[in-house]
Amino acid sequence: MTIKLYRVLSQFRSTNVNDIPHKPAAKMSARNPDPAKVELRKQIADAIYKMTTEEKERQSKIVFNKIINHPYYKTANRVAIFMSTDQEINTAPIISHIKSRGGSAFVPQYAGGIMRMLKLEVGDEDAMPLTRHGIAQHSKDQKREDALDAGLDLVIAPGVAFTPDGGRVGHGGGYYDRYIANLRSNPKTAPKVVAVAFNCQVLDKVPMNDLDQKLDGVVYAGCD
C-alpha cells in the first residue's frame, strides 16, 4: 500500500537527479567483483599466455637474482613464498635458495576463503597435490609448521597486476589482502611484503580499494 502510493506520487516529482533515492554502490565481493579488475585480469592473462617459455624463464632468472640480492631478502630467515604455476614467475629457484642458506620457506594452503602458510619440508614440492586452480599445496592431513607460530620476516607474493610503487590486483580471492592485513595488525612484527612479476604485469595504474594492501616493493625484470 505504502509502496503503491510512493509510486503514484513519484510520477509527479521533478526529475532532478538529486531527488532520486540514492542506491548505495554495490559492495565489492568475490561474487560481485570490481568490473575493472575482472577486465584487467583478462588482459594480463592474455599477455602472459602470449609469452614464450624462454621469455618467462629469462625474466624469472633476472627476478631470482634481484630477489637474492634484495636488502629485505638478505636479512630474512622465515620467508612466505608461493608454489608458482606456468603463468607466474618461476619461484622454484628462490625456494631452493631460501632452504640452502638455512632459512624456512612457507607456502599457501588455501580453501574456502582461508589461507595458511605452511613450512616446506625436504621433498614436499615433489609430492604436493594440485588444487582445482592447478596450484601445488600441502594436503589437509599433512602436519606442517604454520608460519604464524613464530612469524615471518618477508612475504614474497603472487598477483595479477602491479604498479612499481606497490599497487596490487590479485586473482580475486582476497587471500593475500586478508593475510597481509592480519600480519600488519601488529606493526611490531609485520614483515616486509614484495611481489614478483613479469614485465607485462607492471602498469602505471591499477584499480585499488581500501581493503587492498599496498606492497613494500615489486620485483620485476624491467629493461635491464
Ligand SMILES: Nc1nc2c(c(=O)[nH]1)N(C=O)[C@@H](CNc1ccc(C(=O)N[C@@H](CCC(=O)O)C(=O)O)cc1)CN2
Ligand atoms: N601460485 C599461486 N598460489 C596461490 C595464489 C596465487 O595467486 N598463485 N593465491 C593468491 O591469492 C592464493 C589462491 N588464490 C585464489 C584466488 C582466487 C580464487 C577464486 O576465487 N577463483 C574463482 C575463479 C576465478 C577465475 O577463474 O578467474 C573460483 O574458483 O571460482 C582461488 C584461489 C593462494 N595460492
Ligand SMILES: Nc1ncnc2c1ncn2[C@@H]1O[C@H](COP(=O)(O)OP(=O)(O)OP(=O)(O)O)[C@@H](O)[C@H]1O
Ligand atoms: N582485509 C580484508 N578483510 C575482509 N575481506 C577482504 C579483505 N581484503 C579483501 N577482502 C575481500 O576479498 C574479496 C576479493 O578481493 P580482491 O578482488 O581485491 O582480491 P585479490 O587481491 O585480487 O585476490 P588475492 O589476494 O587472493 O590474490 C573481496 O570481496 C574483498 O572485499
